[in-house]
Amino acid sequence: MTTLLPFFPLNLVVYPQEALNLHVFEPRYKQLISDCLQEEKTFGIPAYLDEQVSEYGTEVRILSVEKRYDDGRMDIRTEGVRVFLLQSLDNPMADKLYAGGEVRFMPDHTDEDPNVRAALLFNVEQLYSLLNLRPEFRTTPDRLLSYEIAHKIGLSLHQEYELLKFRSETERQTYLSEHLKRTLPVVSEIERTKARIRMNGHFRHLDPLNF
Template identity: 25%
Template sequence: MTVPLFPLNSIILPRGRIPLQLFEPRYIDMLKQCLKDDRGFVVVLLREGGEAGRAASFFDTGTQVRIIDFQQLENGLLGITVEGEAKVAITRRWQQEDGLHLGETERLADEARSHVPERFHELPSVLRALFRHPVVRDLGMAVDYDDARDVGWRLTELLPLDKQEKQRLLELQDPLERLARLQELLEALEGGG
């Protein structure tokens, strides 16, 4: 399936939500087409380049999202909120004349549901603390704190990790492996490095 690709400096995983501001004509046109066709697009993490402008290098695994809200913002830009649906691999990509990236994607297998093991008991507590922040709370995301996928996905999105690490965590297909890596990263953050 051919879908628009939206390179960002942040990631989103299934069931996650992020607000976006659209101002470039190519993305406003993309939004109109997505709404008209009742379909989403794929958010991909930038390797190099900026979110604005034509030159961008990005990873080949991203997340198919759907638009769940849109409104005109006070600053005159168009604001949308998207929700992650499924991780996808980009099998082919190209750029239109207007600079919009397009790609053919394959949906990756859904991760197996798993309870959070006792050895990771701290991680849901960290996530609960992050969800008390007004910006996160205002996104209205539902979280199952007993589901290893949900806990790992939300921590991957919300923790202050470098983008290469976030991408590695996104690409993992084993929720328990993701939790183990997040626990290591949290211990490193708490230890100051």
């Protein structure tokens, strides 16, 4: 079964449960948001990668319009709902300024392996400790951990898109852990290098060598 959605392609990846604030200023997207508000409909944000609309994207609902400007621009708050796979693309849709198309919503297995989750959280803590940062994400049971931290551990845009394709929370957490295992040694070496650079020119207390 497919659903017709208007599209707001962006050069980013949006995940289910993600809060996204948008400043809407292009005529086609002002029309899209106005239509969605009037008809109480959702819209889709397919990732725009490599100069083209990608197959996977996320359905988004409008939470509120925070500000309206005299020229029709809007500041809106939105939230990701569920992942879709693009089935067709009409650019523009009939009698509209914006694109749209048929999508198929993807099933998702949200069960997680406690051991995989624990390993991922440990690796995240290691990364933030190396960077001397405080984690700013929630690990509550009602939120999927993979989507909560995906934007916060240094994934490239293409890696974030790859994560969107996984249909299992355990697979997503495993993918993120593997990324961190590759990243942590690099970050550790960078931090050691930074420390050595900071010490250059300073008085140092050196232990005598016993040889």
